[in-house]
Amino acid sequence: MSVSPEQVRHIAKLARIAMSDAELDKLVPELNAIIGWVEQLGEVDTDGIEPLATVVDQKLRLRADVVDDGNIRDDVLANAPDAQHGFFAVPKVIE
Amino acid sequence: MAELTHLTIAELRDGFRAGDFSAREIAECYNAAVAGARALNAYTVETPDDALAAAAAADAGRGSGDLGPLAGIPLGIKDLFATKGVATTAGSKILGGFKPPYDSFVSANLRQAGAGMLGKLNMDEFAMGSSNETSTYGPVISPWRRAGSNVGLTPGGSSGGSAAAVAAGIAPGVTGTDTGGSIRQPAAFTGICGIKPTYGRCSRWGIVSFASSLDQAGPMAKTVRDCAILLEVMAGFDPRDATSLDLPVPKWEAGLSSNLSGKRVGIPKEYRIDGVPGEINALWDQGIAWLRDAGAEIVEISLPHTRYALPTYYIIAPAEASSNLARYDGVRYGLREEGVKTLDDMYAATRAAGFGPEVKRRIMIGTYVLSAGFYDAYFTKAQKVRALIKRDFAQAFERCDVILTPTAPSAAFGIGEKMSDPLAMYLNDVFAVPASLAGLPAMSVPGGLDSAGLPLGLHLIGPELDEQIVLNAGLAIEERAGFTATAEKWW
Numbered sequence: 001m002s003v004s005p006e007q008v009r010h011i012a013k014l015a016r017i018a019m020s021d022a023e024l025d026k027l028v029p030e031l032n033a034i035i036g037w038v039e040q041l042g043e044v045d046t047d048g049i050e051p052l053a054t055v056v057d058q059k060l061r062l063r064a065d066v067v068d069d070g071n072i073r074d075d076v077l078a079n080a081p082d083a084q085h086g087f088f089a090v091p092k093v094i095e
Numbered sequence: 096m097a098e099l100t101h102l103t104i105a106e107l108r109d110g111f112r113a114g115d116f117s118a119r120e121i122a123e124c125y126n127a128a129v130a131g132a133r134a135l136n137a138y139t140v141e142t143p144d145d146a147l148a149a150a151a152a153a154d155a156g157r158g159s160g161d162l163g164p165l166a167g168i169p170l171g172i173k174d175l176f177a178t179k180g181v182a183t184t185a186g187s188k189i190l191g192g193f194k195p196p197y198d199s200f201v202s203a204n205l206r207q208a209g210a211g212m213l214g215k216l217n218m219d220e221f222a223m224g225s226s227n228e229t230s231t232y233g234p235v236i237s238p239w240r241r242a243g244s245n246v247g248l249t250p251g252g253s254s255g256g257s258a259a260a261v262a263a264g265i266a267p268g269v270t271g272t273d274t275g276g277s278i279r280q281p282a283a284f285t286g287i288c289g290i291k292p293t294y295g296r297c298s299r300w301g302i303v304s305f306a307s308s309l310d311q312a313g314p315m316a317k318t319v320r321d322c323a324i325l326l327e328v329m330a331g332f333d334p335r336d337a338t339s340l341d342l343p344v345p346k347w348e349a350g351l352s353s354n355l356s357g358k359r360v361g362i363p364k365e366y367r368i369d370g371v372p373g374e375i376n377a378l379w380d381q382g383i384a385w386l387r388d389a390g391a392e393i394v395e396i397s398l399p400h401t402r403y404a405l406p407t408y409y410i411i412a413p414a415e416a417s418s419n420l421a422r423y424d425g426v427r428y429g430l431r432e433e434g435v436k437t438l439d440d441m442y443a444a445t446r447a448a449g450f451g452p453e454v455k456r457r458i459m460i461g462t463y464v465l466s467a468g469f470y471d472a473y474f475t476k477a478q479k480v481r482a483l484i485k486r487d488f489a490q491a492f493e494r495c496d497v498i499l500t501p502t503a504p505s506a507a508f509g510i511g512e513k514m515s516d517p518l519a520m521y522l523n524d525v526f527a528v529p530a531s532l533a534g535l536p537a538m539s540v541p542g543g544l545d546s547a548g549l550p551l552g553l554h555l556i557g558p559e560l561d562e563q564i565v566l567n568a569g570l571a572i573e574e575r576a577g578f579t580a581t582a583e584k585w586w
């Protein structure tokens with residue numbers, strides 16, 4: 001499989017990265033080279049193999065159902081590019 | 096006291112405790128060395144006051160005997176670790192100005208143990224790179240140069256600032272992180288030691304995420320013993336990381352022994368690959384002889400899926416990165432691009448301006464392999480091959496106790512030499528990535544110099560949770576290699 005310029009434009013949209021036509025044009029062959037290379041995995045017989053998501057077997061823990069942090073609003077907002085009235089501020093979403 | 100920068104962490108620790116010198120002298124000596132080495136671009140932030148404050152506490156504590164294991168030792172911290180009140184940017188413009196209100200688990204442990212901080216260390220942006228050239232701060236210049244040349248070389252990456260700092264004597268030890276070789280390859284390029292422990296040994300809490308199923312912190316230092324000392328402090332259970340291992344931390348330093356009698360060292364035939372310089376394979380053969388001399392039996396093993404490790408990695412790591420890096424949206428921290436109308440446009444403009452080309456490339460690949468219609472063909476397939484790679488190692492460790500390979504397929508290369516070809520850059524980690532995919536402890540130890548006078552590393556891979564055999568085999572090599580070469584100071 002290879003990706004078309006239109007597909008790359010769509011991927012950039014999904015990834016929320018603005019790209020000029022020139023950037024997209026440059027990226028198409030780069031992505032195709034990488035995708036072509038990773039497709040060699042198609043040679044590997046993986047019938048009956050479970051996909052591995054957790055590399056070291058361990059039992060997932062449950063923590064106690066109690067509040068163990070909080071009341072740190074100012075810390076949370078301290079690095080925000082725009083914080084107003086104790087909230088993150090963003091461009092207007094609804095006209 | 097310039098000679099203090101030549102001492103190992105063990106020597107600094109013991110000398111400080113014996114009263115040969117004060118913690119303040121150590122900190123002042125290193126602060127001066129850091130300030131005098133800015134040409135290397137190894138530090139993104141210098142924190143001399145932090146190092147001095149920790150030294151003052153150590154000197155005060157020496158009288159009372161109340162000393163942490165790293166009292167008097169100043170360290171460099173990779174810019175991927177959250178450090179309270181000190182800029183933490185992962186080498187990225189998108190985290191510009193970010194000052195965490197908390198410390199990472201690992202850096203907090205080091206602080207708790209008495210270590211001071213010399214500064215934050217430069218790195219590839221979001222740890223994506225093998226040469227430290229993708230950093231928004233510009234490349235780190237390796238202290239090493241080819242004999243008779245003044246061409247700038249890379250220290251490797253992504254922990255390039257970390258590696259350069261130890262090699263240049265501007266930190267006695269540092270933290271690194273390793274997702275697919277980012278501790279081991281730079282350690283090899285700069286003639287130092289670095290270990291990536293078993294996945295889950297070091298909590299990822301407070302480490303800027305790249306690929307969460309692979310990311311692991313580890314130490315880099317001059318010697319195997321120093322790595323053991325640091326790793327004992329860095330490791331430990333942390334309920335805030337769901338994949339943190341709830342196990343006691345072994346006493347790795349006390350367990351060090353270079354006697355490998357009764358141990359079997361596996362040599363994987365698939366790691367003899369085309370195009371690797373003869374000097375790399377010759378050093379590998381030398382390493383085999385050293386381990387045999389240490390009492391080990393050498394056995395040939397097979398890791399049949401080795402050649403699929405890199406392509407597997409370059410599906411899984413970008414996929415996880417594309418998900419992890421979705422958080423950089425210009426709302427909560429870091430950069431925001433102004434002057435666009437809608438929220439969606441703000442996201443896209445911020446991410447366009449804040450991420451560099453390699454990070455964008457990997458987010459794009461990751462987004463693609465996770466997108467509807469391609470998920471099974473790429474991502475699930477890669478997870479299945481990853482299971483086979485892990486099984487290869489499990490079967491190999493039925494026949495051997497530790498595996499020896501080269502760390503990297505070349506010595507350090509010149510800045511700019513490989514930046515135009517992402518695939519050529521990715522091949523740097525051909526020997527390092529399989530152990531990452533299998534979550535295994537692995538270490539690089541300096542073995543010697545190539546004909547150009549550049550360091551080459553040997554790579555040890557151990558079974559899950561057996562960092563000790565990795566360290567012990569590393570020690571056996573260290574004792575026999577007698578690697579004492581250091582970069583000649585030009586900076």
